[in-house]
Amino acid sequence: MKKEKNIHIHQGKSTRDILDPGQVLLNVGIKPGDVFLDAGCGDGFISLEAASLVGDNGMVYAVDIYDKSLESLEKEIQNKKLINIHLMLADITCKLPLDDNSVDIYFMANVFHGLVANNEVKNTMKESLRILKPGGMLAIVDFKKLKDTPGPPLGVRLEPEEIVETLLSYQLQKPKIINTGPYHYLVLASSR
Numbered sequence: 001m002k003k004e005k006n007i008h009i010h011q012g013k014s015t016r017d018i019l020d021p022g023q024v025l026l027n028v029g030i031k032p033g034d035v036f037l038d039a040g041c042g043d044g045f046i047s048l049e050a051a052s053l054v055g056d057n058g059m060v061y062a063v064d065i066y067d068k069s070l071e072s073l074e075k076e077i078q079n080k081k082l083i084n085i086h087l088m089l090a091d092i093t094c095k096l097p098l099d100d101n102s103v104d105i106y107f108m109a110n111v112f113h114g115l116v117a118n119n120e121v122k123n124t125m126k127e128s129l130r131i132l133k134p135g136g137m138l139a140i141v142d143f144k145k146l147k148d149t150p151g152p153p154l155g156v157r158l159e160p161e162e163i164v165e166t167l168l169s170y171q172l173q174k175p176k177i178i179n180t181g182p183y184h185y186l187v188l189a190s191s192r
């Protein structure tokens, strides 16, 4: 699965029009009070839905490396006066300003294939496992490898089984593959 060079451009457009955040988060099993991290949140349409589901006793960390991605989300948070989303301009392949064992759900949508293409999986996994609580959930949504469907070139898309294989190699447990809409699947696994 590894590629030699950093060649994949990560700044894809939002999947807001083709991915139902409510359905995805129902499948993830998010609940009130959860600490939820949206890694590579883009315009944050899933972070916003997550914030309404974790409620005032939970917290959503919306993380993206590109400040432009976060601008519209910041405006929406201010307009709605939301207090349970924290924006983080940060690189998910590096150390994040979060404590060990502090996150219930580490989520990424349409990001993992780019990490594989750019050989960034190892550092990202290491950091996600540091901040996930024991028994916490890693949740990865990505594009189905189907011709003539929205998303990145077929060559960089992954079969969900490839993601499962990677997660098992990092000692994650009880992997599950769930169909989530016409163009996406979800892979779930829990940390030890």
Ligand SMILES: C[S@@+](CC[C@H](N)C(=O)[O-])C[C@H]1O[C@@H](n2cnc3c(N)ncnc32)[C@H](O)[C@@H]1O
Pocket: 010, 011, 012, 013, 014, 015, 016, 039, 040, 041, 042, 043, 044, 063, 064, 065, 066, 069, 090, 091, 092, 093, 108, 109, 110, 111, 114
């Ligand atoms: C294809 S977009 C997906 C955005 C959103 N999750 C969605 O499904 O609509 C990939 C996002 O990941 C972000 N990203 C890529 N590499 C990153 C990194 N190392 N750290 C943080 N964010 C990253 C990009 O800026 C971009 O917003």
